[in-house]
Amino acid sequence: MAPPDSSPPAPATDADRAALRETRAQRVGQRPGTLTVRPGAPTPRLFLMAYDEDNCDEAEYTGRYDELLETLRTGPGRKYWLDVRGYGDLPLLEQLMENFNLHPLQMEDVLGDYQRAKVEVFDDNRLFLVSRMTEFTTNLEIDDDQLSIFTGPNYVLTFQDDYEDCLEVLRNRLRGPSSQLRRRPIAYLAYALTDVVLDHYYPTMAAIGDYIEELEDSIFVARRERRLLSRILQVKKSVVRFRRLVYPERDKIAEILRLPDEVVPEDIKTYYRDCYDHAIQALDLAESYRDNISSLADLYLSDQSNRMNEVMKVLTIISSIFIPLSFVVGLYGMNFQRDDGHGHALPLNMPELYQPWGYPVLLAILAFIVAGQLYYFWRKGWLSSGD
Template sequence: MSDREAILQARHQTETLGKRPGALVIREGALQPRLFMISYDANTLIEKEYATYDELWDSFQGRPDLRHWVDVRGYGNLELMERIMRDFGLHPLQMEDVLGDYQRAKVDVFDDNRLFMVSRMTDFTSSLEIDDDQLSLFTGPNYVLSFQDDYEDCLDSLRNRLRSNFSQMKRKPSLYLAYALTDVVIDHYFPTMAAIGDYLEGLEERIFSERRERRMLNRILRIKKDIVRFRRLVYPERDKISEILRMPDEVMPEDIKVFFKDAYDHAMQALDLAESYRENITSLTELFLSDQSNRMNEVMKVLTIISAIFIPLSFVAGVYGMNFQREAPPAGANPLNMPELYQPWGYPAVLSLMALMVIGQLFYFWRKGWMTKQR
């Protein structure tokens, strides 16, 4: 969820404060609904976008022998949402969860062993954020009713499978379509994680070349937040499928549970990847801080060497800068004061001595290996 979506969600929750349970409220910024339906059996496929709900409903009721995937994209029409709720016999509390548009992944059983399922579809955007949208599913004897708030989704691969003449989905019950939708959502977690993994590799390479430490640290912390958020999305998905696998056979037949077991394995793999990336980002943070510490040590080493060179030079310069008089009339010369002040080569001799001291120190530092840059 982007920052703007989070703000809209917070406003929607504020608008529902004090309202009765099951009251339907359309959140600000919701898109106008677009209505799609795919009707199919082993030998038939009818796919169409409907201009009006009446046209869709007539087509749905006119083909009771086919299975149907009714796909509603956009929630911005309260009257239409209420009609769909009445016609398909949906519970107001479940419809409230649909329109709330930010529910954790879950599954509920309602009248006649029908299911209400929520999944989170994810994508890693170019702005380095995990964008997630809610997919709500209702199952019926010969249909799956889906709701989503956006016109674009990750379900095109499933639509292409239905269009194929060899798809086994067209020969299976509608519960299999609900499984297939859930499986596509889970499978789409892996491209998201792959994009995050590529970005982490790029960050690791840039740690040793990036000079703007604050920008690099911000990137690390931002991707860390995305990984934590991704884990929060996948955990409920795993728990949802686990709950489906524990349902009695009259709700979820055993031949469909077999496929959900495969989806459960995919969810576990996504979680393992998320855990691995969380460990990677922790190591990356430690690597970044260690590199910054090493750079600081390099700076301190250079400053220490410079200080070590100038300390004896400052001592020599300080001694010869005391300006004690050599001559002390009328008693004559002071034998204990500096005779070098009056030697013709005194000044060059002191400068030469100071140069030899610098050369000697540099040679000593080099022999000790202090002059080489640590890698």
């Protein structure tokens, strides 16, 4: 069968966020296990990959749920990955919950779509895993989607709210003619899903790291944008949010490693230990980026202060030059009379005002004062830019 096509994801809008907040508010005080679908949730699409060591078949069973169940019943010797994308059909989700023996509280966590990463164990040693898929968007935000994973004796059931995800690389591995993934037990597929989500953290962190370097270069340009500080603070918010997503993922994997061998076999735990190392590395990167962005904000404010000091230094020098000039011209701007009105001269009332060379001499004195001040400032080093 040909692999099904996926529709491109719709960007989150203010209306989507408002609908999500409204749904969360509706859940307040409800009976535990009550299933609520947010308004505007996409219609569920059902994708099934059936595989064994030799073959891998896949098809979309949207609108053909009974046929899907028949396919699962008629091939007990094969392994199955049923991927449910979209929560917009509550009766169908309730039917899935009944047919796959899912607990209402766990299904409520699935539809809540904002659970932290965690692991829970069923009575029959089945697992319920929650992971957060992340992406750094062009809006300088961390876009994260919930991936809910249920394991069974020969199947893995996944739920996600969007049609687009980061799991296509895993599907391609299953499609490969020499896929080692098809030879592994079904528990290995659950590990592989978690591993792909963790591996996808690194492109997210790489995008954040590149953007931090871009911001750092922007601080020292001569004509930088006015919104630079807001961009720095927005990226810092995204890094902090990423840390909040990775910490539970690390704790989830650590809890998996503590589970009994009858729940998670020891050979599968070996791979989860590698996942744990990846989570630690992602946390280290997040911590490093958080420190870098905090230093970047301090550097921006320090550079702003230095620029302001340069401006104040120039203004102070200009003011220092014009203060004595203003004093001299203000002194000679006083309106004292030269005589007493009867023809008798008053020699102490600025006689130089009537000298034929009085104006050129005054200009020369003013120029000498300016030159003397500039020479003094230069000797002190105050005219240098400080770079």
